[in-house]
Amino acid sequence: MLVSPLSDPRSGFSCLAYGQCGTALRRLLLLALLALTASAFALSTAASYGAAAQTAKKSGLLKEDSRDCMRCHWMETMAYRDRETGKIVNLSIDRDAYRHSVHHELACSDCHDRGYSHYPHRTSSADEALQCVECHEEREDDGAPNLVGLHHEYEKSVHVTEEVEDFSCFSCHNPHTFHPVSAGESIAQVVAETNGTCLDCHTELLTPVPKGHEWLPRPQAHWGSVRCLDCHTPLEGRITERPSHNVLAAEDSNQLCVECHSKGSALLSQLYNYRTEQARDEKGFFAQAIYNDAYIVGMTRNPWMDWIGLGVILLMILGVAAHGYARYRFHREQETSK
Amino acid sequence: MTAFYLYPLWLRLWHWLNALIFVTLLVTGVSMHFTLNWLIPFDVAVPIHNTAGVLLTGSWLLFVIGNLWGGNGKHYLINLRTLPKDLIAQTRYYLHGIFVGAPHPFHVSAEHKLNALQTLSYVGVMYGLMPVLILSGWAFLFSTSLPETLFGIGTVWIIAIVHLVVAWMLALFLIVHSYIITTGETPTTNLKAMVTGWHKEQSSG
Numbered sequence: 001m002l003v004s005p006l007s008d009p010r011s012g013f014s015c016l017a018y019g020q021c022g023t024a025l026r027r028l029l030l031l032a033l034l035a036l037t038a039s040a041f042a043l044s045t046a047a048s049y050g051a052a053a054q055t056a057k058k059s060g061l062l063k064e065d066s067r068d069c070m071r072c073h074w075m076e077t078m079a080y081r082d083r084e085t086g087k088i089v090n091l092s093i094d095r096d097a098y099r100h101s102v103h104h105e106l107a108c109s110d111c112h113d114r115g116y117s118h119y120p121h122r123t124s125s126a127d128e129a130l131q132c133v134e135c136h137e138e139r140e141d142d143g144a145p146n147l148v149g150l151h152h153e154y155e156k157s158v159h160v161t162e163e164v165e166d167f168s169c170f171s172c173h174n175p176h177t178f179h180p181v182s183a184g185e186s187i188a189q190v191v192a193e194t195n196g197t198c199l200d201c202h203t204e205l206l207t208p209v210p211k212g213h214e215w216l217p218r219p220q221a222h223w224g225s226v227r228c229l230d231c232h233t234p235l236e237g238r239i240t241e242r243p244s245h246n247v248l249a250a251e252d253s254n255q256l257c258v259e260c261h262s263k264g265s266a267l268l269s270q271l272y273n274y275r276t277e278q279a280r281d282e283k284g285f286f287a288q289a290i291y292n293d294a295y296i297v298g299m300t301r302n303p304w305m306d307w308i309g310l311g312v313i314l315l316m317i318l319g320v321a322a323h324g325y326a327r328y329r330f331h332r333e334q335e336t337s338k
Numbered sequence: 339m340t341a342f343y344l345y346p347l348w349l350r351l352w353h354w355l356n357a358l359i360f361v362t363l364l365v366t367g368v369s370m371h372f373t374l375n376w377l378i379p380f381d382v383a384v385p386i387h388n389t390a391g392v393l394l395t396g397s398w399l400l401f402v403i404g405n406l407w408g409g410n411g412k413h414y415l416i417n418l419r420t421l422p423k424d425l426i427a428q429t430r431y432y433l434h435g436i437f438v439g440a441p442h443p444f445h446v447s448a449e450h451k452l453n454a455l456q457t458l459s460y461v462g463v464m465y466g467l468m469p470v471l472i473l474s475g476w477a478f479l480f481s482t483s484l485p486e487t488l489f490g491i492g493t494v495w496i497i498a499i500v501h502l503v504v505a506w507m508l509a510l511f512l513i514v515h516s517y518i519i520t521t522g523e524t525p526t527t528n529l530k531a532m533v534t535g536w537h538k539e540q541s542s543g
Contacts, residue, residue, distance in 0.1 A: 256380075305499075306372075309506040316510055320517040323432075327521075330437045 059099050063107040069116070070095070070108075097177040111135070111175070132169045153246040162249070172197050191227050194243070198228045212250050231255070344451045345535045349410060353532055356397045362390045364509055371502070391475045398468055413452050414461050424454030436521065446537050456518075463511050467504050474501040 061070055070093065072078060078092040098104055109116070115125035133151045136144040154160065159167045181190050199206060205213075213219045231254045233244035345353070366387040369378040378386070405411035417424075427443040432455075434440070444453035452460065477484060477497045484493045519528040523539045531537040 305502065309502075312506070313509060313513065316513050320513065324517065324520070326437055330439070334439065 060103070060105050060107040060110065061093070061095055061098055065109050066107045069112075073108075093176055101175070101177050101179050103175055103178070130170075130175075132173075132175070150242070150245050153244050157245060157247040158249040159247055171201070188224060191223075191225060194227045194229065195223060215255060339538060339540050341536050341538045342446060342448050342451070343535055344446070344448065344537045345532055346408070347535065348404060348408065350532060350535055352397065352400055352404060356394070356401070359390050359394045359397055360508070360512070363387060363394060364505070364512070366390065367505055388479065391472070391479075395472050395476070398464070398472060401464060413450070414457060414464070416457055416461060421454055421458070425458070428453050428455045432521070442523075446539070451537070459511065459514075463508065467508055467511075470500060471504045471508060474504065 060066055073091060073093045074095055076092050079088050079090050081087070082089050103111075111130060112128065115122060115128065133147045136147045138144075140146055154169075158164075159171070164171075185193075204211060208220065210219055216222055227243065229243040229247070232248050232250075233246055234248060235254060238244060366378055366383040368374065369383045370380060370387060373380065405414060424444070431440060431443050435443070444450075474497050478494075478501065484497075487493060488496055519532075520526070522528040522531075527537070527539065
Protein backbone atom coordinates (compact mmCIF):
# COMPACT_ATOMS: atom_id res chain seq x y z
CA MET A 1 0.00 0.00 0.00
CA LEU A 2 1.22 3.42 -0.91
CA VAL A 3 1.34 5.89 1.88
CA SER A 4 1.13 9.57 1.21
CA PRO A 5 4.13 11.41 2.60
CA LEU A 6 1.73 13.94 3.98
CA SER A 7 0.15 11.34 6.16
CA ASP A 8 3.50 10.11 7.33
CA PRO A 9 4.09 11.60 10.76
CA ARG A 10 7.81 11.53 10.12
CA SER A 11 7.51 14.00 7.28
CA GLY A 12 5.17 16.83 6.42
CA PHE A 13 5.45 20.54 6.59
CA SER A 14 6.10 20.46 10.27
CA CYS A 15 9.61 19.35 9.58
CA LEU A 16 12.16 21.43 11.31
CA ALA A 17 15.34 20.61 9.58
CA TYR A 18 15.84 21.72 5.95
CA GLY A 19 17.13 18.32 4.95
CA GLN A 20 14.04 16.52 6.19
CA CYS A 21 11.77 18.93 4.37
CA GLY A 22 13.71 18.35 1.11
CA THR A 23 13.24 14.58 1.37
CA ALA A 24 9.50 14.95 1.85
CA LEU A 25 9.22 17.21 -1.19
CA ARG A 26 11.22 14.80 -3.32
CA ARG A 27 8.89 11.98 -2.28
CA LEU A 28 5.90 14.12 -3.13
CA LEU A 29 7.30 14.88 -6.56
CA LEU A 30 8.16 11.24 -7.13
CA LEU A 31 4.65 10.21 -6.26
CA ALA A 32 3.12 12.83 -8.53
CA LEU A 33 5.37 11.60 -11.32
CA LEU A 34 4.30 8.02 -10.67
CA ALA A 35 0.64 9.01 -10.74
CA LEU A 36 1.16 10.88 -14.02
CA THR A 37 2.99 7.96 -15.61
CA ALA A 38 0.29 5.54 -14.47
CA SER A 39 -2.50 7.65 -15.92
CA ALA A 40 -0.57 8.18 -19.15
CA PHE A 41 -0.01 4.42 -19.40
CA ALA A 42 -3.70 3.79 -18.74
CA LEU A 43 -4.63 6.29 -21.43
CA SER A 44 -2.24 4.87 -23.99
CA THR A 45 -3.37 1.31 -23.23
CA ALA A 46 -6.95 2.35 -23.72
CA ALA A 47 -6.04 4.07 -26.95
CA SER A 48 -4.14 1.09 -28.30
CA TYR A 49 -6.95 -1.20 -27.23
CA GLY A 50 -9.33 1.04 -29.12
CA ALA A 51 -7.06 1.00 -32.17
CA ALA A 52 -6.79 -2.78 -31.94
CA ALA A 53 -10.54 -3.07 -31.72
CA GLN A 54 -10.84 -0.85 -34.76
CA THR A 55 -8.24 -2.87 -36.66
CA ALA A 56 -10.06 -6.01 -35.63
CA LYS A 57 -13.07 -4.72 -37.47
CA LYS A 58 -11.03 -4.17 -40.60
CA SER A 59 -8.42 -6.90 -40.65
CA GLY A 60 -9.54 -10.33 -41.76
CA LEU A 61 -6.68 -11.86 -39.83
CA LEU A 62 -8.28 -10.87 -36.57
CA LYS A 63 -11.54 -12.58 -37.39
CA GLU A 64 -12.29 -15.53 -35.20
CA ASP A 65 -11.59 -18.33 -37.68
CA SER A 66 -8.40 -16.64 -38.85
CA ARG A 67 -6.94 -16.62 -35.37
CA ASP A 68 -6.54 -20.39 -35.42
CA CYS A 69 -4.57 -20.12 -38.66
CA MET A 70 -2.45 -17.25 -37.45
CA ARG A 71 -1.41 -19.16 -34.33
CA CYS A 72 1.13 -20.80 -36.62
CA HIS A 73 1.27 -18.75 -39.80
CA TRP A 74 2.40 -15.50 -38.21
CA MET A 75 5.79 -17.06 -37.53
CA GLU A 76 8.48 -15.89 -39.93
CA THR A 77 10.07 -19.32 -39.97
CA MET A 78 6.85 -21.07 -40.98
CA ALA A 79 7.91 -23.06 -44.04
CA TYR A 80 8.48 -26.52 -45.41
CA ARG A 81 10.66 -28.09 -48.02
CA ASP A 82 8.76 -29.42 -50.99
CA ARG A 83 9.66 -33.08 -51.44
CA GLU A 84 9.46 -32.99 -55.22
CA THR A 85 11.20 -29.76 -56.05
CA GLY A 86 13.34 -29.54 -52.93
CA LYS A 87 12.48 -25.85 -52.65
CA ILE A 88 11.53 -24.13 -49.43
CA VAL A 89 7.86 -23.11 -49.49
CA ASN A 90 7.20 -20.10 -47.33
CA LEU A 91 3.95 -20.37 -45.35
CA SER A 92 4.46 -17.33 -43.19
CA ILE A 93 1.98 -14.46 -43.38
CA ASP A 94 3.40 -10.99 -42.78
CA ARG A 95 0.58 -9.51 -40.71
CA ASP A 96 1.67 -5.96 -41.32
CA ALA A 97 1.91 -6.39 -45.07
CA TYR A 98 -1.44 -8.18 -45.08
CA ARG A 99 -3.05 -5.35 -43.18
CA HIS A 100 -1.96 -2.96 -45.96
CA SER A 101 -2.93 -5.28 -48.80
CA VAL A 102 -6.10 -5.03 -50.89
CA HIS A 103 -7.37 -8.27 -49.34
CA HIS A 104 -6.97 -7.13 -45.76
CA GLU A 105 -10.67 -7.46 -45.00
CA LEU A 106 -10.78 -11.10 -45.94
CA ALA A 107 -10.46 -13.86 -43.38
CA CYS A 108 -8.21 -16.81 -44.25
CA SER A 109 -11.22 -19.06 -44.85
CA ASP A 110 -12.71 -16.62 -47.36
CA CYS A 111 -10.22 -17.95 -49.88
CA HIS A 112 -8.82 -21.13 -48.30
CA ASP A 113 -12.23 -22.63 -47.77
CA ARG A 114 -11.67 -26.36 -47.75
CA GLY A 115 -9.37 -28.99 -46.35
CA TYR A 116 -7.80 -26.88 -43.67
CA SER A 117 -9.95 -27.96 -40.74
CA HIS A 118 -7.52 -30.75 -39.90
CA TYR A 119 -4.22 -30.16 -38.30
CA PRO A 120 -1.65 -30.94 -39.54
CA HIS A 121 -3.18 -30.10 -42.91
CA ARG A 122 -3.40 -32.87 -45.43
CA THR A 123 -1.05 -32.65 -48.37
CA SER A 124 -4.07 -32.54 -50.68
CA SER A 125 -5.05 -29.21 -49.12
CA ALA A 126 -2.25 -27.53 -51.01
CA ASP A 127 -3.86 -28.49 -54.32
CA GLU A 128 -6.66 -25.96 -53.89
CA ALA A 129 -7.39 -24.16 -57.14
CA LEU A 130 -7.60 -20.47 -56.25
CA GLN A 131 -9.01 -18.44 -59.11
CA CYS A 132 -8.50 -14.68 -58.88
CA VAL A 133 -10.72 -13.82 -61.86
CA GLU A 134 -13.68 -15.96 -60.76
CA CYS A 135 -13.44 -14.89 -57.15
CA HIS A 136 -13.36 -11.22 -58.15
CA GLU A 137 -16.39 -11.72 -60.38
CA GLU A 138 -18.32 -13.36 -57.57
CA ARG A 139 -17.45 -10.58 -55.20
CA GLU A 140 -17.96 -7.71 -57.58
CA ASP A 141 -20.84 -6.44 -55.46
CA ASP A 142 -18.47 -6.20 -52.51
CA GLY A 143 -16.20 -3.89 -54.52
CA ALA A 144 -13.78 -6.44 -55.97
CA PRO A 145 -12.54 -5.04 -59.31
CA ASN A 146 -13.44 -7.08 -62.38
CA LEU A 147 -10.38 -8.84 -63.74
CA VAL A 148 -11.84 -10.27 -66.93
CA GLY A 149 -10.28 -7.67 -69.25
CA LEU A 150 -6.99 -8.09 -67.50
CA HIS A 151 -7.28 -11.86 -67.92
CA HIS A 152 -7.76 -11.46 -71.68
CA GLU A 153 -4.58 -9.43 -71.82
CA TYR A 154 -2.78 -12.00 -69.72
CA GLU A 155 -3.86 -14.82 -72.05
CA LYS A 156 -2.05 -13.07 -74.92
CA SER A 157 1.07 -12.50 -72.87
CA VAL A 158 4.34 -14.25 -73.54
CA HIS A 159 4.02 -16.02 -70.21
CA VAL A 160 1.00 -17.90 -71.58
CA THR A 161 1.87 -18.21 -75.28
CA GLU A 162 5.31 -19.55 -74.45
CA GLU A 163 3.67 -21.95 -71.99
CA VAL A 164 5.83 -21.06 -69.05
CA GLU A 165 5.52 -23.90 -66.56
CA ASP A 166 3.24 -23.36 -63.56
CA PHE A 167 2.65 -19.74 -64.44
CA SER A 168 -0.36 -18.12 -62.80
CA CYS A 169 -1.44 -14.84 -61.21
CA PHE A 170 0.48 -15.90 -58.13
CA SER A 171 3.76 -16.06 -60.05
CA CYS A 172 3.83 -12.27 -59.95
CA HIS A 173 1.23 -11.26 -57.36
CA ASN A 174 1.26 -12.28 -53.74
CA PRO A 175 -2.38 -11.94 -52.66
CA HIS A 176 -1.27 -11.59 -49.04
CA THR A 177 0.74 -8.45 -49.75
CA PHE A 178 -0.69 -7.05 -53.00
CA HIS A 179 -1.64 -3.40 -52.85
CA PRO A 180 -2.14 -0.71 -55.51
CA VAL A 181 0.25 2.21 -55.89
CA SER A 182 -0.42 4.64 -53.10
CA ALA A 183 -0.18 8.40 -53.50
CA GLY A 184 2.72 8.74 -51.07
CA GLU A 185 5.00 6.40 -52.99
CA SER A 186 7.75 7.95 -55.07
CA ILE A 187 8.24 7.03 -58.72
CA ALA A 188 11.49 5.30 -57.82
CA GLN A 189 9.67 3.16 -55.24
CA VAL A 190 6.89 2.20 -57.65
CA VAL A 191 9.38 1.37 -60.37
CA ALA A 192 11.61 -0.63 -58.02
CA GLU A 193 8.64 -2.56 -56.71
CA THR A 194 7.12 -3.47 -60.07
CA ASN A 195 10.48 -4.22 -61.68
CA GLY A 196 11.36 -6.33 -58.65
CA THR A 197 8.43 -8.58 -59.54
CA CYS A 198 9.90 -9.23 -63.00
CA LEU A 199 13.47 -9.59 -61.76
CA ASP A 200 12.46 -12.11 -59.12
CA CYS A 201 12.22 -14.64 -61.96
CA HIS A 202 14.35 -13.01 -64.66
CA THR A 203 17.50 -13.14 -62.56
CA GLU A 204 19.61 -13.49 -65.73
CA LEU A 205 18.98 -9.76 -66.26
CA LEU A 206 20.66 -8.75 -63.02
CA THR A 207 23.86 -7.65 -64.76
CA PRO A 208 25.22 -4.16 -65.47
CA VAL A 209 24.32 -4.50 -69.17
CA PRO A 210 21.40 -6.93 -69.18
CA LYS A 211 21.07 -9.39 -72.03
CA GLY A 212 18.94 -8.05 -74.88
CA HIS A 213 19.17 -4.49 -73.54
CA GLU A 214 22.53 -3.62 -75.11
CA TRP A 215 20.81 -1.12 -77.42
CA LEU A 216 19.45 0.83 -74.48
CA PRO A 217 21.73 3.67 -73.32
CA ARG A 218 22.37 3.68 -69.58
CA PRO A 219 20.16 0.66 -68.85
CA GLN A 220 20.45 1.01 -65.08
CA ALA A 221 19.30 4.64 -65.21
CA HIS A 222 16.35 3.60 -67.34
CA TRP A 223 15.46 0.79 -64.98
CA GLY A 224 15.48 3.20 -62.09
CA SER A 225 12.78 5.38 -63.63
CA VAL A 226 10.90 3.21 -66.13
CA ARG A 227 8.97 0.06 -65.46
CA CYS A 228 9.82 -3.06 -67.47
CA LEU A 229 6.13 -3.06 -68.39
CA ASP A 230 6.38 0.39 -69.97
CA CYS A 231 8.30 -1.13 -72.88
CA HIS A 232 7.23 -4.76 -72.63
CA THR A 233 3.50 -4.24 -73.16
CA PRO A 234 1.71 -3.12 -76.34
CA LEU A 235 1.31 0.56 -77.07
CA GLU A 236 -2.36 0.27 -78.00
CA GLY A 237 -5.20 0.16 -75.54
CA ARG A 238 -3.33 1.41 -72.51
CA ILE A 239 -5.23 2.76 -69.55
CA THR A 240 -3.95 4.90 -66.72
CA GLU A 241 -5.31 2.81 -63.89
CA ARG A 242 -3.10 -0.24 -64.36
CA PRO A 243 -0.41 -1.60 -66.64
CA SER A 244 -1.37 -4.05 -69.35
CA HIS A 245 -0.98 -7.74 -68.51
CA ASN A 246 -0.14 -8.60 -72.10
CA VAL A 247 3.58 -8.92 -71.51
CA LEU A 248 5.36 -8.94 -74.86
CA ALA A 249 8.24 -11.12 -76.01
CA ALA A 250 11.60 -9.37 -76.29
CA GLU A 251 11.41 -9.13 -80.08
CA ASP A 252 7.94 -7.53 -79.98
CA SER A 253 8.74 -5.01 -77.28
CA ASN A 254 9.07 -1.28 -77.85
CA GLN A 255 12.53 -0.05 -78.73
CA LEU A 256 11.64 3.38 -80.09
CA CYS A 257 13.26 6.02 -77.88
CA VAL A 258 10.92 8.69 -79.17
CA GLU A 259 7.90 6.92 -77.76
CA CYS A 260 9.09 7.93 -74.33
CA HIS A 261 11.19 10.95 -75.11
CA SER A 262 8.46 13.07 -76.61
CA LYS A 263 5.24 14.81 -75.82
CA GLY A 264 2.16 12.70 -75.36
CA SER A 265 4.33 9.68 -74.87
CA ALA A 266 2.13 6.63 -74.89
CA LEU A 267 4.78 4.52 -73.19
CA LEU A 268 5.20 6.80 -70.24
CA SER A 269 1.68 8.11 -69.99
CA GLN A 270 0.53 5.74 -67.27
CA LEU A 271 3.31 6.44 -64.88
CA TYR A 272 3.60 10.01 -66.10
CA ASN A 273 0.06 10.91 -65.12
CA TYR A 274 0.83 9.63 -61.70
CA ARG A 275 4.09 11.55 -61.67
CA THR A 276 2.31 14.77 -62.66
CA GLU A 277 -0.09 14.53 -59.75
CA GLN A 278 2.73 13.76 -57.40
CA ALA A 279 4.85 16.64 -58.69
CA ARG A 280 1.95 19.00 -58.17
CA ASP A 281 1.64 17.86 -54.58
CA GLU A 282 5.34 18.06 -53.87
CA LYS A 283 6.61 20.98 -55.91
CA GLY A 284 3.52 23.13 -56.18
CA PHE A 285 1.72 24.45 -59.21
CA PHE A 286 4.43 26.73 -60.59
CA ALA A 287 7.23 24.18 -60.72
CA GLN A 288 4.81 21.67 -62.20
CA ALA A 289 3.84 24.18 -64.87
CA ILE A 290 7.47 24.68 -65.83
CA TYR A 291 8.32 21.00 -65.83
CA ASN A 292 5.09 20.11 -67.51
CA ASP A 293 5.47 17.48 -70.22
CA ALA A 294 9.20 17.41 -69.65
CA TYR A 295 11.03 14.84 -71.66
CA ILE A 296 14.66 13.90 -71.64
CA VAL A 297 15.82 14.60 -75.17
CA GLY A 298 15.10 18.31 -75.43
CA MET A 299 13.28 18.15 -72.13
CA THR A 300 11.40 21.31 -72.91
CA ARG A 301 8.03 20.11 -74.05
CA ASN A 302 6.22 22.93 -72.40
CA PRO A 303 3.12 23.72 -74.48
CA TRP A 304 3.10 27.36 -73.35
CA MET A 305 6.65 27.94 -74.56
CA ASP A 306 5.85 26.27 -77.85
CA TRP A 307 2.75 28.36 -78.39
CA ILE A 308 4.57 31.57 -77.54
CA GLY A 309 7.48 30.63 -79.80
CA LEU A 310 5.26 29.64 -82.71
CA GLY A 311 3.09 32.71 -82.15
CA VAL A 312 6.06 35.08 -82.32
CA ILE A 313 7.35 33.35 -85.46
CA LEU A 314 3.93 33.54 -87.08
CA LEU A 315 3.53 37.21 -86.20
CA MET A 316 6.95 37.91 -87.67
CA ILE A 317 6.07 36.10 -90.89
CA LEU A 318 2.81 38.02 -91.11
CA GLY A 319 4.66 41.24 -90.34
CA VAL A 320 7.25 40.84 -93.08
CA ALA A 321 4.57 39.61 -95.49
CA ALA A 322 2.52 42.75 -94.83
CA HIS A 323 5.65 44.89 -95.15
CA GLY A 324 6.51 43.21 -98.43
CA TYR A 325 2.99 43.63 -99.74
CA ALA A 326 2.97 47.33 -98.84
CA ARG A 327 6.28 47.78 -100.66
CA TYR A 328 4.89 45.98 -103.68
CA ARG A 329 1.80 48.22 -103.69
CA PHE A 330 4.00 51.33 -103.47
CA HIS A 331 6.18 50.03 -106.28
CA ARG A 332 3.10 49.35 -108.48
CA GLU A 333 1.70 52.80 -107.76
CA GLN A 334 4.98 54.37 -108.77
CA GLU A 335 5.10 52.32 -111.94
CA THR A 336 1.59 53.34 -112.93
CA SER A 337 2.17 57.01 -112.11
CA LYS A 338 5.18 56.95 -114.43
CA MET B 339 26.36 52.56 -111.54
CA THR B 340 28.48 51.72 -108.55
CA ALA B 341 29.99 48.34 -107.76
CA PHE B 342 31.87 47.21 -104.69
CA TYR B 343 33.53 43.85 -104.23
CA LEU B 344 32.19 43.37 -100.71
CA TYR B 345 32.25 39.62 -100.19
CA PRO B 346 35.45 37.69 -100.90
CA LEU B 347 35.14 34.05 -101.92
CA TRP B 348 35.95 32.63 -98.50
CA LEU B 349 33.27 34.79 -96.94
CA ARG B 350 30.62 33.76 -99.47
CA LEU B 351 31.51 30.10 -99.09
CA TRP B 352 31.36 30.47 -95.34
CA HIS B 353 28.01 32.27 -95.51
CA TRP B 354 26.29 29.65 -97.62
CA LEU B 355 27.86 26.76 -95.76
CA ASN B 356 26.79 28.34 -92.47
CA ALA B 357 23.29 28.86 -93.87
CA LEU B 358 23.08 25.23 -94.98
CA ILE B 359 24.22 23.98 -91.57
CA PHE B 360 21.86 26.31 -89.77
CA VAL B 361 18.82 25.34 -91.85
CA THR B 362 19.70 21.67 -91.34
CA LEU B 363 19.85 22.24 -87.60
CA LEU B 364 16.59 24.13 -87.65
CA VAL B 365 14.70 21.48 -89.63
CA THR B 366 16.09 18.55 -87.63
CA GLY B 367 15.61 20.47 -84.39
CA VAL B 368 11.98 21.26 -85.17
CA SER B 369 11.45 17.66 -86.22
CA MET B 370 12.88 16.40 -82.92
CA HIS B 371 11.19 18.98 -80.76
CA PHE B 372 7.72 18.40 -82.18
CA THR B 373 8.37 14.70 -82.92
CA LEU B 374 7.50 15.24 -86.58
CA ASN B 375 8.39 11.80 -87.77
CA TRP B 376 6.88 12.56 -91.17
CA LEU B 377 9.41 15.37 -91.62
CA ILE B 378 12.52 13.54 -90.52
CA PRO B 379 12.35 10.32 -88.48
CA PHE B 380 13.64 10.87 -84.97
CA ASP B 381 16.48 8.36 -85.19
CA VAL B 382 17.69 10.05 -88.38
CA ALA B 383 17.22 13.59 -87.07
CA VAL B 384 19.29 13.07 -83.91
CA PRO B 385 22.63 12.10 -85.53
CA ILE B 386 22.18 14.72 -88.27
CA HIS B 387 21.43 17.42 -85.69
CA ASN B 388 24.40 16.44 -83.56
CA THR B 389 26.75 16.31 -86.54
CA ALA B 390 25.49 19.62 -87.93
CA GLY B 391 25.94 21.10 -84.44
CA VAL B 392 29.60 20.12 -84.43
CA LEU B 393 29.98 21.53 -87.95
CA LEU B 394 28.31 24.78 -86.88
CA THR B 395 30.91 25.08 -84.13
CA GLY B 396 33.65 24.78 -86.76
CA SER B 397 31.84 27.27 -88.95
CA TRP B 398 31.55 29.76 -86.12
CA LEU B 399 35.26 29.42 -85.36
CA LEU B 400 35.99 30.07 -89.04
CA PHE B 401 33.86 33.21 -88.85
CA VAL B 402 35.78 34.45 -85.81
CA ILE B 403 39.14 33.64 -87.43
CA GLY B 404 38.03 35.28 -90.67
CA ASN B 405 37.03 38.40 -88.78
CA LEU B 406 40.24 38.52 -86.80
CA TRP B 407 42.64 37.88 -89.66
CA GLY B 408 40.61 38.18 -92.85
CA GLY B 409 39.85 41.87 -92.45
CA ASN B 410 36.09 41.30 -92.21
CA GLY B 411 35.95 42.18 -88.52
CA LYS B 412 35.86 45.93 -89.13
CA HIS B 413 32.27 45.66 -90.36
CA TYR B 414 31.15 44.45 -86.95
CA LEU B 415 32.56 47.35 -84.98
CA ILE B 416 29.74 49.33 -83.49
CA ASN B 417 30.14 53.09 -83.51
CA LEU B 418 28.48 53.90 -80.23
CA ARG B 419 28.56 57.64 -80.90
CA THR B 420 26.50 57.50 -84.08
CA LEU B 421 24.56 54.33 -83.23
CA PRO B 422 21.36 55.87 -81.77
CA LYS B 423 20.99 58.34 -84.65
CA ASP B 424 21.72 55.68 -87.28
CA LEU B 425 19.36 53.20 -85.67
CA ILE B 426 16.51 55.67 -85.59
CA ALA B 427 17.13 56.68 -89.19
CA GLN B 428 17.28 53.06 -90.34
CA THR B 429 14.16 52.04 -88.40
CA ARG B 430 12.24 55.05 -89.72
CA TYR B 431 13.25 54.10 -93.21
CA TYR B 432 12.00 50.49 -92.83
CA LEU B 433 8.76 51.56 -91.18
CA HIS B 434 7.96 54.60 -93.29
CA GLY B 435 10.50 55.87 -95.81
CA ILE B 436 10.57 52.64 -97.79
CA PHE B 437 6.87 53.09 -98.63
CA VAL B 438 7.17 56.67 -99.79
CA GLY B 439 10.29 56.39 -101.88
CA ALA B 440 12.55 58.12 -99.38
CA PRO B 441 16.29 57.75 -100.07
CA HIS B 442 18.02 54.93 -98.22
CA PRO B 443 19.71 56.43 -95.14
CA PHE B 444 22.74 54.17 -95.50
CA HIS B 445 25.02 53.78 -98.46
CA VAL B 446 27.07 50.68 -98.94
CA SER B 447 30.78 51.23 -99.34
CA ALA B 448 33.86 49.06 -99.18
CA GLU B 449 34.46 50.38 -95.67
CA HIS B 450 30.87 50.03 -94.44
CA LYS B 451 28.84 47.26 -95.93
CA LEU B 452 26.41 46.95 -92.99
CA ASN B 453 23.96 49.54 -91.77
CA ALA B 454 23.51 50.20 -88.04
CA LEU B 455 20.61 47.77 -87.66
CA GLN B 456 22.49 45.08 -89.54
CA THR B 457 25.63 45.59 -87.50
CA LEU B 458 23.75 45.42 -84.24
CA SER B 459 21.74 42.34 -85.18
CA TYR B 460 24.71 40.49 -86.70
CA VAL B 461 26.89 41.21 -83.68
CA GLY B 462 24.05 40.09 -81.41
CA VAL B 463 23.55 36.91 -83.40
CA MET B 464 27.14 35.91 -84.10
CA TYR B 465 28.77 37.01 -80.85
CA GLY B 466 25.77 36.75 -78.52
CA LEU B 467 23.24 34.10 -79.46
CA MET B 468 25.40 31.78 -81.54
CA PRO B 469 27.99 31.04 -78.82
CA VAL B 470 25.16 30.37 -76.34
CA LEU B 471 23.46 28.05 -78.82
CA ILE B 472 26.70 26.22 -79.53
CA LEU B 473 27.72 25.92 -75.87
CA SER B 474 24.29 24.68 -74.83
CA GLY B 475 24.39 22.19 -77.70
CA TRP B 476 27.74 20.84 -76.53
CA ALA B 477 26.42 20.72 -72.99
CA PHE B 478 23.68 18.41 -74.28
CA LEU B 479 26.24 16.14 -75.87
CA PHE B 480 28.16 15.88 -72.61
CA SER B 481 25.24 16.22 -70.24
CA THR B 482 26.22 13.07 -68.34
CA SER B 483 29.43 14.80 -67.23
CA LEU B 484 27.57 17.80 -65.86
CA PRO B 485 26.24 18.10 -62.32
CA GLU B 486 22.71 16.79 -61.82
CA THR B 487 21.38 20.11 -60.63
CA LEU B 488 22.28 23.77 -60.96
CA PHE B 489 20.76 26.25 -58.47
CA GLY B 490 18.47 23.44 -57.38
CA ILE B 491 17.08 22.93 -60.88
CA GLY B 492 17.94 20.05 -63.18
CA THR B 493 20.99 21.08 -65.23
CA VAL B 494 19.78 19.40 -68.41
CA TRP B 495 16.50 21.24 -68.14
CA ILE B 496 18.24 24.62 -67.86
CA ILE B 497 20.39 23.77 -70.87
CA ALA B 498 17.37 22.60 -72.81
CA ILE B 499 15.43 25.79 -72.13
CA VAL B 500 18.40 28.00 -73.06
CA HIS B 501 19.00 25.98 -76.24
CA LEU B 502 15.34 26.18 -77.19
CA VAL B 503 14.87 29.88 -76.50
CA VAL B 504 18.04 30.82 -78.39
CA ALA B 505 16.98 28.54 -81.25
CA TRP B 506 13.60 30.30 -81.41
CA MET B 507 15.36 33.67 -81.49
CA LEU B 508 17.73 32.57 -84.24
CA ALA B 509 14.82 31.19 -86.27
CA LEU B 510 13.26 34.62 -85.91
CA PHE B 511 16.50 36.20 -87.10
CA LEU B 512 16.52 33.92 -90.13
CA ILE B 513 13.03 35.09 -91.16
CA VAL B 514 13.89 38.76 -90.73
CA HIS B 515 17.28 38.32 -92.40
CA SER B 516 15.73 36.55 -95.40
CA TYR B 517 13.26 39.37 -95.82
CA ILE B 518 15.53 42.31 -95.14
CA ILE B 519 17.93 41.30 -97.90
CA THR B 520 15.13 42.03 -100.36
CA THR B 521 15.09 45.69 -99.31
CA GLY B 522 18.12 46.62 -101.38
CA GLU B 523 17.90 48.71 -104.49
CA THR B 524 16.08 45.83 -106.14
CA PRO B 525 14.77 42.81 -104.26
CA THR B 526 17.70 40.71 -105.49
CA THR B 527 20.54 43.23 -105.20
CA ASN B 528 21.77 41.92 -101.87
CA LEU B 529 21.22 38.27 -102.72
CA LYS B 530 23.24 38.63 -105.91
CA ALA B 531 25.99 40.34 -103.93
CA MET B 532 26.30 37.35 -101.61
CA VAL B 533 26.53 35.05 -104.65
CA THR B 534 28.91 37.01 -106.85
CA GLY B 535 30.68 39.08 -104.23
CA TRP B 536 29.85 42.29 -106.09
CA HIS B 537 27.39 44.81 -104.69
CA LYS B 538 26.01 46.68 -107.69
CA GLU B 539 23.67 49.66 -107.63
CA GLN B 540 22.30 51.57 -110.59
CA SER B 541 22.05 54.85 -108.73
CA SER B 542 25.26 56.33 -107.49
CA GLY B 543 23.77 56.70 -104.06
